[in-house]
Structures are given as structure tokens and as C-alpha cells.
Amino acid sequence: MKCLSVSQPFADLIISGKKTIELRRWNTNFRGEFLIHSPLKIRIEDAKRLKIKKKFVTGAIIGKAQLYDVKKYDSIKEIKSDERFHFASKKFQNKTFGFMLKNAKPLRIPIPWKGQLGFFEIDIPKTKIKNKKIVSEIIDEEYRYQWIGHH
Numbered sequence: 001m002k003c004l005s006v007s008q009p010f011a012d013l014i015i016s017g018k019k020t021i022e023l024r025r026w027n028t029n030f031r032g033e034f035l036i037h038s039p040l041k042i043r044i045e046d047a048k049r050l051k052i053k054k055k056f057v058t059g060a061i062i063g064k065a066q067l068y069d070v071k072k073y074d075s076i077k078e079i080k081s082d083e084r085f086h087f088a089s090k091k092f093q094n095k096t097f098g099f100m101l102k103n104a105k106p107l108r109i110p111i112p113w114k115g116q117l118g119f120f121e122i123d124i125p126k127t128k129i130k131n132k133k134i135v136s137e138i139i140d141e142e143y144r145y146q147w148i149g150h151h
Contacts, residue, residue, distance in 0.1 A: 003035040003122045005115035008056035009047045011038040013087060015063030015106040021086040022099040023079070027070055030119055033103075036063045039115045046089055060110035061122075071098040 006014060006022060013019035014036055040058045047053075073079045073096050079088075086098060113122065 001033070001035055001122060002030060002119045003037050003061060003113075003115075004119050005037040005039045005117070007046075008038050008042045008058060009050060009052045010043070010087065011036050011062055012052070012054075012056060013050075014065055014101060015104050017104050019085065019087055020101050020104075021071070021082055022101060023086050023088050024097050024099060026118070027072070027097045028067075028099070028119065031067055031069070033064055033066045034119065035061045035122065036065060036104075037113055037115045038062045038110075046087075049089060050087060057110045059112060059114070061107065061113045062110045063104060063106040065101045065104035067099050068102055069100040071100055072096060073098060 004022075010019060010022070014022065038056065038058050038060055042056055042058060047056075071082075073082075079086075079098075082098065
């Protein structure tokens, strides 16, 4: 499955459904569900600016979302008009692509993981984790909780 690293506090804003546009300098043809990875680095100034005071989970996969479209921005004015969807500070508004997100959900149990740049492929059951049964059970439990337990 594909995964994308998003710095905190933005990763939490995505999985809570508040952030529905992720700004990037690069485009992608990918569409579909992907995992949200929270890297070790926290953007403390952005957390203060957005008045978010909490302990962030980092170094782990914390949720998932669906990328359904990419919006190309041609001006700063367009980017600013969507600020309530991407929450980017002024210094990060020079990005020209907005990944349009929906159906975001947090994982109840974060999965420790090392991030990479761009979209990267992961296959959790085939990792070098000593007890693969535990990982498999976590994924099964998460599936039951998110898809079966809510209907």
C-alpha cells in the first residue's frame, strides 16, 4: 500500500478530517487510499500558530486517507483562498499542487515506521518485525473496527 509522510501537526489535522488539501511542490498521478506517516520532525511553529497543544505521535503510521484529485494552483491568491482546507503558513504557500483528500481515518494503534520522501510503498506483514502475528492481528483488528464495527 502507498504511504505519505506528513509532518505534525498536519498529519493529525488530516486524520481528524479537518485538513482536506495537502500542498506539495510536485504532482502525482496516484489516486486512491494511502497511509499517513508522521515523521519524527514536528513543526512547532505551525502547532503554535494553529493553537494545537497536544503530544503528537511521531515516527509511525497514524492513519489513512483517500487522494481523489490534484488541484493545480496558478497563483498565491488561489492558494490563500483554500487556506481553511490546507492550513499552510505563508512561507509554505509557494507550493503549486493541492492533493485533495477525503475519507480520512486515524488508526487506533499507530504502527512504528520510518518515512521516506514522496509516496512510498509499504507491505506491513512482510516487514522485519520479530512477531509478524502481532502486526497481522493489529491490521485485522483495525479493519474490523473501521469497516465492520461501524455498520
